[in-house]
Amino acid sequence: MEWLARLQSIDRRWIYAAIWVACALPFVVNIKLPVYVSPETRRLYEFIEKCPPGKVILVDSAWDAGSQGENWGQVEVVFEHLLRKRIPFIITSVEITPLGPQFADQVIERLVREKFPDRKYGVDWVNLGYTKGSWQAMQQIAKDIRQQYKKDSRGYSLDDAEHLPLMQRVRNIEDIYLIYSVTYSPLEDWIPFIHGVYGTPIAFGCAGIQSTTYYRYLLSGQLVGMLVGVRGAAEYDALLHPNLRDRNSMGTKLIVPQAFGHLVIIVAVILGNIGYFAARRRKG
Amino acid sequence: MTKRRFIALVTFLAGLYYFLEFVVPPTIPWRTVRGEVVSVSPQSITLLVNGQQQQIPVEPTLKVYRERPTGAPESVEPAQLRPGDRVSAGPTTYLSDWLTPVNNFFIVLGSMAWGMGLISLAMVHSGNIRRRRPEWYGSVVFFLAVGGGIVAGLGYGAEGGWLKEANDVVFNYLLRPMSSTVFSLLAFHMATASYRAFRVKSGEAALMMTSAFVVMLGQIPIGLWLTHGLPSFLQLPVMAQWVLYIANSAAVRGMWFGMMVGAIAVGLRFWLSLERGAFFDREL
Numbered sequence: 144m145e146w147l148a149r150l151q152s153i154d155r156r157w158i159y160a161a162i163w164v165a166c167a168l169p170f171v172v173n174i175k176l177p178v179y180v181s182p183e184t185r186r187l188y189e190f191i192e193k194c195p196p197g198k199v200i201l202v203d204s205a206w207d208a209g210s211q212g213e214n215w216g217q218v219e220v221v222f223e224h225l226l227r228k229r230i231p232f233i234i235t236s237v238e239i240t241p242l243g244p245q246f247a248d249q250v251i252e253r254l255v256r257e258k259f260p261d262r263k264y265g266v267d268w269v270n271l272g273y274t275k276g277s278w279q280a281m282q283q284i285a286k287d288i289r290q291q292y293k294k295d296s297r298g299y300s301l302d303d304a305e306h307l308p309l310m311q312r313v314r315n316i317e318d319i320y321l322i323y324s325v326t327y328s329p330l331e332d333w334i335p336f337i338h339g340v341y342g343t344p345i346a347f348g349c350a351g352i353q354s355t356t357y358y359r360y361l362l363s364g365q366l367v368g369m370l371v372g373v374r375g376a377a378e379y380d381a382l383l384h385p386n387l388r389d390r391n392s393m394g395t396k397l398i399v400p401q402a403f404g405h406l407v408i409i410v411a412v413i414l415g416n417i418g419y420f421a422a423r424r425r426k427g
Numbered sequence: 428m429t430k431r432r433f434i435a436l437v438t439f440l441a442g443l444y445y446f447l448e449f450v451v452p453p454t455i456p457w458r459t460v461r462g463e464v465v466s467v468s469p470q471s472i473t474l475l476v477n478g479q480q481q482q483i484p485v486e487p488t489l490k491v492y493r494e495r496p497t498g499a500p501e502s503v504e505p506a507q508l509r510p511g512d513r514v515s516a517g518p519t520t521y522l523s524d525w526l527t528p529v530n531n532f533f534i535v536l537g538s539m540a541w542g543m544g545l546i547s548l549a550m551v552h553s554g555n556i557r558r559r560r561p562e563w564y565g566s567v568v569f570f571l572a573v574g575g576g577i578v579a580g581l582g583y584g585a586e587g588g589w590l591k592e593a594n595d596v597v598f599n600y601l602l603r604p605m606s607s608t609v610f611s612l613l614a615f616h617m618a619t620a621s622y623r624a625f626r627v628k629s630g631e632a633a634l635m636m637t638s639a640f641v642v643m644l645g646q647i648p649i650g651l652w653l654t655h656g657l658p659s660f661l662q663l664p665v666m667a668q669w670v671l672y673i674a675n676s677a678a679v680r681g682m683w684f685g686m687m688v689g690a691i692a693v694g695l696r697f698w699l700s701l702e703r704g705a706f707f708d709r710e711l
Contacts, residue, residue, distance in 0.1 A: 159619070207603075316499075358676045362676055406647075420627075
């Protein structure tokens with residue numbers, strides 16, 4: 144029993160090592176795991192599938208390096224879906240981080256280079272860049288997008304029909320089919336100020352730890368869908384690519400280290416409790 | 428005292444504007460006419476109201492709102508109207524006309540807060556350098572980082588040249604890995620913290636651990652693999668969904684209800700400058 148009791152005081156460096164090995168191993172050995180597609184992911188996928196012609200999707204990509212592990216995959220799969228179906232989209236980065244537009248550009252550049260070389264900036268997508276002002280900016284985007292953005296992130300005027308033909312048919316919220324906000328913790332202001340006023344559907348992509356506060360909006364119908372952490376990205380990739388071998392998005396890659404990391408934590412907690420009960424029994 | 432009263436007055440008026448803009452209709456209700464547009468001329472708009480035609484003279488104070496499928500009305504100029512549009516027209520109450528300038532004012536104010544933060548940091552760090560306080564060289568690094576960041580930021584969107592390279596080095600090769608590294612440390616801390624703290628010392632703790640295991644395993648492919656042979660309601664991903672959608676949402680709704688009631692009370696205290704704390708009691 145003595146050795147069992149010692150399980151509750153394992154040197155933390157062993158746990159660090161176990162987490163490190165669990166997270167690093169999938170990068171050395173190529174492993175792909177099948178995933179269960181949750182209802183929130185499926186609802187977003189199906190909603191985008193039904194996008195009518197002439198409408199655009201607004202992607203508020205307000206994340207940066209701190210949360211790229213979860214958010215990169217979430218925008219990558221949705222951008223791939225939009226580029227594949229040729230649904231035009233506008234990228235903004237409202238309030239949270241000025242680095243958001245740069246990261247979105249990187250994700251799209253890679254997709255265009257590797258999978259969709261015929262898609263063109265200004266026609267298939269436009270990056271409007273960062274803007275300050277949370278709900279005030281949202282209100283103005285909804286009323287008249289040109290009140291909030293005079294130029295895109297490359298410096299072209301929104302009225303420049305030669306470089307930004309897409310923006311010539313986007314005036315206000317009427318032209319937007321869906322707002323998909325991706326960041327560590329999306330601004331809930333999208334719900335009262337946009338969905339509540341105009342009825343425009345909203346979807347979130349958020350970190351797993353933040354998702355618990357947003358599930359209530361799925362139940363009430365105020366969110367049409369949500370991608371939760373790496374899992375959401377991997378699930379969306381599974382809907383895009385039913386064949387496991389075709390999946391190569393960031394979400395599909397990162398769900399494996401996350402799975403092993405979760406296992407290490409669960410095993411560590413179980414071991415700690417075995418040690419705790421053994422120690423209690425020894426004391427009588 | 429005068430400054431304090433001035434701040435209280437400005438705070439009250441700013442809050443009052445948004446409150447009134449929300450509750451007061453954009454046009455005078457008893458002089459507003461709703462109907463379908465029959466024809467439009469520079470002098471008047473002819474509307475079909477309850478089967479009868481009614482002429483509305485176009486005056487400088489006239490505001491016209493076109494009804495949209497999504498529900499929220501869109502403010503339009505009379506010349507933009509087309510026969511068949513459903514509109515409401517009446518003399519303006521002026522409040523909504525000022526929404527864009529007031530929103531812009533607050534967005535600019537918010538941006539200025541960033542600048543003030545930078546100035547404040549610069550003052551603290553320049554003081555450290557002048558007085559050669561301990562570790563003053565860290566303050567030199569601060570100025571170098573701010574200067575480098577500003578210069579590198581100018582390279583965003585550049586096609587080539589040294590500015591683009593500086594942007595790549597600072598944002599892609601320094602900031603990005605550093606931010607990711609800091610965030611990824613959380614995984615190690617969470618693993619050891621849960622190992623040390625998570626002990627089944629009571630029935631409630633056992634319930635919490637069970638639900639934590641269900642959600643953690645349900646979020647990863649291993650949960651599906653472990654239970655895929657069981658009936659669907661016993662599969663871990665399905666059970667995790669139930670915990671997140673039902674149990675979690677109920678708890679979060681209760682919490683948020685309480686928090687929002689508190690937020691209304693605190694908001695009112697701020698608005699009416701009743702909030703008293705260490706800072707607010709001081710003469711400004």
